[in-house]
Amino acid sequence: MKSGLDSKTFDKLSVIAGGTMNPSVQNWKNNGGKVIGYTCSFVPEELFIAAGLLPFRIRGKGSKNADLAGDYFVPASTCSFVLNCFNQVLLGEYSFIDGAVIGGGCDANRHILENWQHSSVKTPFLQRIFFPHASNEATALYFLKDLAILKAQLEEHFAVQITDEKLWDAIKLCNETRDLQRRLYALRQVDSPPISGSETIAVIVAGSSMPKAEYNADLKTLLAELRGAPVKDNKYLARLMIVGSGHDETSICDIVEGLGGLVVADLTCFGGKVIFGSVKENGPDPLQAIADYQVLDRPFCPKNLDAHPHLNKEIFDKIRDYKVDGVIGQTFRCCETWGGELYVLKKEFQETGISMLKIEREYIPDSLGQLRTRVQAFIEILTGGAS
């Protein structure tokens, strides 16, 4: 990713987003801190923070291939994001973590747990948490029960007590993160945003790869720098939004922005879905507040049968607020859940005159030339051939 930002803070966050182990995590470890990995945006970081752990979202960044993971999964019919994430685990890229919690979302993702347990990578604490596939009070209550189990498992394994007070503090800290991230996104609503799509994704990804308090401080600095910077005279051909599955690296944004487009918004598993809303900061039970937030307030996982109306509203709101000219729907091959969601969305876009380019790809982008041609053609359609 090439960045036009002259900011040491951004440079730091970009480096963190670009790899796995990083100086901030190293520092945490040097001070005796423990790190817990997790695989999905619905695994609540608040619980780990309240346990005194550093949550680190497992990504595939840096993966060159998924050869090792291909022994565990059938590569031809498994999501390549899952494959590359697990391959990084097998390569020892996550040897610094002290445990991991696997999100029980789609079929391939949830079985990372057993494959990890079966592998030679010995991680002392491995658990899984399932998310409901419908959003209502009963499902939120069921998820609350699972959260309570996970809380007890964390307490026992790490010999800590997760008190309500610690949970409320963690909720406030994570709410602050989401609030700052939303402010960063809001900067892209203007005609000439001070930060590109690639740069934004890097900043957001860094948020799940370092201590939250340090991240929040860095993000405040970066926001101040961006607000104080002279207005850029950005020349771009079209304002685009990316919707779809795990987007922990910037390759699609890089292609779009390298061809004269500007990614101004997204709703992806590492971006817009993560920064949505806030957990209630008061009430009788902080765990209940987390469960309600995950199940009732942001039912954005396309595996959720109720998700579509919520996703639809969020996407159309963003299209309006960020003055989006066209949408790129990107999904990894073998991701049926996003495939279905994008199919339904595409029909709704057609009805409302919004153009969408659907890209089904591998995690490590192949056929880059072909991809560039398709994106270029899409931008040309949006601009009436101006590019």
Add this chain to the structure above:
Amino acid sequence: MSSVFDQLLAEVQAVQVELLIDAQNASKKRPYIMCNSNLMCEIPVAFDCTFSHLTMTGATGTALPNAGELIDKGIELGVSSSMCNAIKVACYYLEAGLLTVPDMIITTNSCCDSMDTLGKLMNGYKPWAHIPRIQLDAPHHRDEEAFVYFGKQLRQAVTLMEDIAGRKMDWNRMNEVCVESNKQRQLQLEFQEMKRAVPCPAEPDLARLGSEYTNWIVERVSPKATDWLERLVSATEPRVKAKQGIDGVTEKVRYLWQDLAGSWPEGAVRQRLQKELGAVGVMDYVQFATWTPIDLSSEENMFTSFAKRFLLEDPMNRQALHDVQFYCDDILHIVKDFKCDAVIMAAHVGHHDVNSKLKIVKDMCRDNGIPCLVVGMDIWDKRVVPPDVVYEKIKTFFEITGLI
């Protein structure tokens, strides 16, 4: 095959055709409920409504003479290239407006990503936006709490059905249906028990067809289906005593086909393996019965039983919803109880959950001295890996493992 089995096969094949026309027969006299999954069939039967399981409708489409064309139409929709082809056909039926408009839609996440996606398309299908619906969260847990949780959701679905139909469930009728269902499941278990015999006394696939008869077709949970199962058991019993195998088959190998039979492998591969090599597929995903009786002691217990059946005992939900250890334990039990010489993992391209377990299964088989072959195929579309290739692969596997 004896004439009794011929007759049973002909009867079940005849009623299978009704699966296709079930939805078309949906008369406005009875509410028509459509689901993306196999909702407990006792409920719609007791409520006297027409019910269709759209995944099954799609799967049946892949057995039609124009299956390739239907699958291609599904592919052209562009939902997801890797999605199960049975679901692609179901999506095509939906999007092309070929389905009778239901009065109620029930979707669940069970049991795989593709079926979940079909539910998403049903919920997102604009011409049906006005239709009342309910989404059921099928948990991946298999404890009593999970059964109670899902049972309550099934009860809510019944309440919605009552609201739509403007009449109440007749609980006496529900009781009758459950008694009939319990009888049928017991007969299925009896037939399964007899398949332990060496040689296998009857076409093992009759178990799958019996399961389909009782679950998925118009005559589901009917006395007619019970009669079919009773005749199946009666015809098989003397053969076990006489140590008589399948007519015309000299049994040499017994194997577990650890997947669905699909629309073409039974005829084009499994029957051929049986006839030419004496290799009998004594068990598969749908044949495997673990049924427990529906508890009729109270309405709540009844729904908890339904939930248990759905989450834990329903074919495919059992294999796809839960953890790998549970899946492996089933394989080991089947191999031991049914004296299987080998495990064939079809590794259907659309079964992402199975395809996420293969190393564990292979290692488990190796540790237990069970020869295991992973094929890699599309059980609904024989154009992907042709039947001859699949047959030769399995034949070679039997040869190199010394089984034939």
